[in-house]
Amino acid sequence: MVAIEESKEFLDKVPDKQDYLTTSCCPAFLALIEQEFSEIIENISSTVSPMVALARVLKEEYPNSKVVFIGPCIAKKDEALKNKAVDAVLTFEELGFMFVGARINLASISDGNNFEDATDDGRIFARSGGLIKALEGSVS
Structure with missing residues (x-):
């Protein structure tokens, strides 16, 4: 659901309203942008x-x-x-x-859980590059 919202926001804003959109929902990354790179705050995605x-x-x-x-x-x-x-x-x-x-x-x-229902996008989301792959999958 986050990848879908992020995709909608990206398509709505880039490139007509702004040049780029940060696509990390990592709170440490967001704090870094807010504290050290405040000039690009408007490019932070609002997707939670x-x-x-x-x-x-x-x-x-x-x-x-x-x-x-x-x-x-x-x-x-x-x-x-x-x-x-x-x-x-x-x-x-x-x-x-x-x-x-x-x-x-x-x-x-014992492992009695079945994780077969998990989506590939959900499995890769937190990995390096996973958000971008999930975004690509949500717009195709």
């Missing part, structure tokens, strides 16, 4: 990150739910503070410490 987009959907469908994002980046904590749909953010490291503290050995748990 997948974390925020999904949290908004969940809050709409389940208004009393608590949304906790688990990921590798500590910058997501700051992003969650700015977007009230996400209630908490844990890094993988923090989650790992919780498992250790609770004496949960993940290696001993």
